[in-house]
Amino acid sequence: MKNIPDAPRRRRDIGSYGLLLGFVSAVFLLVPFIGDALAVVPSVGALVLAFMTISRHEVDRTVRVWPAIVGALLGVVVLFIVGSMLLVTTSFD
Numbered sequence: 001m002k003n004i005p006d007a008p009r010r011r012r013d014i015g016s017y018g019l020l021l022g023f024v025s026a027v028f029l030l031v032p033f034i035g036d037a038l039a040v041v042p043s044v045g046a047l048v049l050a051f052m053t054i055s056r057h058e059v060d061r062t063v064r065v066w067p068a069i070v071g072a073l074l075g076v077v078v079l080f081i082v083g084s085m086l087l088v089t090t091s092f093d
Helices: 014-029 035-058 066-091
Strands: none
Touching: 014 035, 014 066, 035 066
């Protein structure tokens, strides 16, 4: 008998939460003074959830992978901006 994976669930998957965390990290980046520190945690969370969704997609347990990819891209962009801003501010002090 062939192993058939479980059917994908209809409720929200973790890829949607990764997209949400990517948007939250982008919004936190706009907050003056403490936004950089606040944006790091959700962007790392978006990357972790995107990795989990993509690994589940490879074994056909989830259908929607694009929200996770967009959330991961937002997380990477936010981490790059935070790192760039940290590098610039520490090099001029």
